[in-house]
Amino acid sequence: MIVRVAGRAIVADPRLAWRAARVEAMNTPRGLKAWLAVLSVLVFIGAIGAVRSIFPGDKGTATTPTFEWGLLIAGYVFFAVTTSGLCLASSLGTVFGIERFRPLEKRHAILAVLCLVTAFGVIALDLHYPVRMVLGAAFNPSPTSPMWWMGVFYGIYLCFLLVEVWSMFWGHPRIHGMACVLASAMAIIAPTTLGAVFAVVSARPYWAGAFTPLLMLATAFVSGTALLGVVFGMVDRLHLTGFERAGALAIPAIRSLLTLAIVIVACLVARDVAVGLASTDPGLSAATRALVVGPLAVPFVGVRVVIGLVLPMALLVMPFTRTALGLFGAGCLTIVGVFADRLTFVSAGQIAPLTATSGVVSAPYAAYTPSLVEISILVGAAALIALVYTLAERYLDLRESDVHVGFALPVSLGAWWRGRSVPAGSAPAAEPLDSEPVVVEPAASRADPEPPPVAAEDPAQTFESSPAGPVTTEMSYVDEPDQDELPSEAPPEEPLSSGSLPGGEP
């Protein structure tokens, strides 16, 4: 059986597919294989934790009624809010059209979808009855609850993100433009609402208050920018797709953004600590003391402030670390700091106990140590994001372009859609797949290894859409020589079409 996809005949034969997979595996560089193997093991460990945690009432978590929200909630907040930060940072390119942020376009969208889906997965594992949540939120809406609004907004956000990715890769610029604007708007609304989930809890003075949504938004900005810094540091380091533009435009842009974001967050954190220490509210002052000198001092002062704010700032501003590698390091440290921030934020709200049912002489602080199940779920979730993103980096076309090419695997769906879009006369509607690929000028020009200054001038062409537009663009990426993203040892990729397979015909 021969499936015609994107003008190519692909033989749908399991043996050939297996052979193609083997060829692909042999052509994969050893370092990449090791990296994927490590990530797969971590994902497997996370899957074990996930299976352990699906039993209602017996989830294997270490939370108690005194400390009901633990590591999984912190992880959910981390992933969900990072999603928004990715969109906030890249919206400067996608929405406002600032040139130097254009390289962020595709990578941010893939990361955002991955982070948000992972966040949903983590929160589903934290809930005892996740299915009821979906049904209950739909059929028993509770508009007084910020959590309900958060679910609504993040659900809508995911839809917009999916439309954004789809329109980007299948080439629907009009839809893509609208999706970018809407997704960026949701990137502000959603984390603000997530902050409101905590901010309305007047029983927990450390969470309550008008500054919590603001802090959530600011930390969203910093975490998303830091993640982009990590990714683009690697893009530059490993000479992945589009590294010339990344080095010339994206990395300086991300560095400026990250510096700004860290300054904003540092101001807000300083305000939090100052107000908390000076407060007469017992719950607030106890929580802040726990952060500064109490049991949370190491994660807060050591990790959140020093590792998460001071060191990245130093890396960003010192002249000899103003490199791609310096940005990579700053991004990693900032992400660690943001995660510590999520953990200390969730913990500090509950650390001043409300009751004395812990059974001992009234302890000044409630205690919580995450269980292995919780840790494994979060490690697996992070590894899953890294794993899928690595595969996306290897197999998807991540060149920035207004004229996007299709996914490798589900291309038939894209071709179907493109077939609809073909004006009458330009291609037969019945066989849209046979239409000839049109060479996309901007993409081809960007593939040239020009020096950065020249590449910086290139974008003038970038925004000129091809005359043929996205309509008949095909999987041309398999023919591009620069697709092999890993360093010099990486051999050229083998396209998974019948032409490249030995014995391609049955």
Added chain:
Amino acid sequence: MIERPADDDPSLTAATPEANPAATAPAANPAATAPISRRQVLKLGAAALPCLLGSTALFDWMTALAAEPSAPVDPIVASYDPTAHSWAFVVDTRSCIGCGQCVVACKQENGVPLDEEHTRTWVERHAIARDGSVSVESPAAGMYGFPPAPVLAGATEHATQATQFVPRLCMQCENSPCTAVCPVGATFRTQDGVILVDEQRCIGCGYCVVACPYGARYIVPAGARTPTGVAGVADKCTFCYHRITRGREPACVEICPVGARKFGDLTDPASEVSTILREQPTRVLRPELGTKPRVHYVGLLGEEIR
């Protein structure tokens, strides 16, 4: 950065119509292609919807099976009219001796787990020092009473001025944070003022647990003792709703040997709670939050009891 020509709009939306006529093709020529795709979309949707609903219903059914279902007694009897009552609770801390029988009775009556953290009611001992600081303890939720001499942090530095036992339970707030924050409306207030949890609707998110200023809620752990037969849902004191709707008192009130716990109907001006609230000074816990508790305390010492 180079300057772009004025007509070269970076926005995809603006750049498309001229450069990419195909993108506007469906609008220009809808008749040629649209019906097929619409049908396909509708087919896909028609196929996906029952699958989605079926799988979610199946999963919910399976999780309900896994939660060891039991046959809880219907809490509302046919003859009971919730609009004719307004329940209230009064705790007399002057009388309480800290025996803990109320905690035992509650756990026995409602099938509450026997550990100290998962409990619907508990008893605290507050030791008030001369400088006004309060030390609180509640060993095993007060279930087995208290040791004779309080071993309290700082008790030697700050001589204890007074001690009191403070029974705690859900305050059944009229302005309740738990009902406000529940994302699926699983916790609700009845017309007679009692807050209940629908264990078939609760998702176990724990939001009500962290939002309750009184620490009165917990998520039911899986095990032999589950008040409603469903693990993983929020649970709390219900004023023994299955009893009061049948004309009886809550178990803790009935068992209290010294009458420190009093329960009654505010719509009856002659009831004991109405009389106490009318004639004696009473306090509620954490009034600054504006939750308007239905549990009132008589004889509470100390400036602030949290």
